[in-house]
Amino acid sequence: MAADLTELKEMIEAAIPGAGVEVLDEGGGDHLRAIVSSDRFEGLSRLDQHRMVKAAVAERFEDGTIHALSVQTSTPSSQ
Amino acid sequence: MAANPELRAQVESAIADNPVLLFMKGTPDAPQCGFSMRTVGVLEQVGVEYGAIDVLPMLQPLREVTSEIADWQTFPQLYVKGELVGGCDIVEEMFEAGELADLLGTEQPESAGAASEQSGEESPNRSGGNDGEPYQSPPMQIEN
Numbered sequence: 001m002a003a004d005l006t007e008l009k010e011m012i013e014a015a016i017p018g019a020g021v022e023v024l025d026e027g028g029g030d031h032l033r034a035i036v037s038s039d040r041f042e043g044l045s046r047l048d049q050h051r052m053v054k055a056a057v058a059e060r061f062e063d064g065t066i067h068a069l070s071v072q073t074s075t076p077s078s079q
Numbered sequence: 080m081a082a083n084p085e086l087r088a089q090v091e092s093a094i095a096d097n098p099v100l101l102f103m104k105g106t107p108d109a110p111q112c113g114f115s116m117r118t119v120g121v122l123e124q125v126g127v128e129y130g131a132i133d134v135l136p137m138l139q140p141l142r143e144v145t146s147e148i149a150d151w152q153t154f155p156q157l158y159v160k161g162e163l164v165g166g167c168d169i170v171e172e173m174f175e176a177g178e179l180a181d182l183l184g185t186e187q188p189e190s191a192g193a194a195s196e197q198s199g200e201e202s203p204n205r206s207g208g209n210d211g212e213p214y215q216s217p218p219m220q221i222e223n
Contacts, residue, residue, distance in 0.1 A: 046169050051150060061152070068114060068153070070168050 002029025003065045008057050015056030016040055020076070030067040037074045049073040082143035090144045094158045097130035099183065102141065103155040107131050114167035118155045121174045127183045159183065 005023045012021045012034060019038035026033050034053055041049045050071045060066045094100055099122070105111030107119045122129050134141045134154050145151050149163040157164045159182055164170060173179040180187040 046172070047151075047163060047165055050165065050169065054152070058152075072168065072172075 003032060003060060008032065008060060012036060012053060012056045016052060026070065030065065032066055033070040033072065035072045037076055039075060041073055041075045046073065082147045083140055086140050087144045087147065091148065093132065094161055098160055099127055099129035100158045101129055101131045101155055102134050103131055104135050106133055111135060115155045118157060118167045118170050121170050124188050125174065125180060125183060125185050127185055
């Protein structure tokens, strides 16, 4: 089953309020890329930034909807 | 679910024993996943010695272990000096920024910017100050 990109975007937005979120399908509907920009990443390591994004959609990993999620994080001030 | 304590101990000692250790799907010579392949490609370009563990034979148990020890569930995972650096995205990002070479204490190859585009080509800068071919350990065998 292909992932619902809008649902994933909403899951990330709910977990990281105020974030700018883009979720792209990079192939087959289960290899996705999430591009997330948020002030809340300020001061966090890349690892922690990625953990936040992946935790937001963990449910969709567990149920097998997503096979792989590439994550790109940034803070608005670093763009 | 709690990780198998014996497996966790083996993983922890592998991380402690290998200054640069990659948990990957497949082996450096035959990666079984595009992300693992890309991460191996970065390590080859950096020209660092590293150990590699094929996670495929024990995927789920190893996932449980890395969830516990590093709060990270997906593979590949690169550990340097006992610490999780990240997966493919972070490793590539750090490589392109020159941060990975800093962390590993190696020279940044001149071709770094082309890391993502490169496919199937031999690293062109092998002669540029690297001391020989990167060493690859055989995959760690973990008994069930």
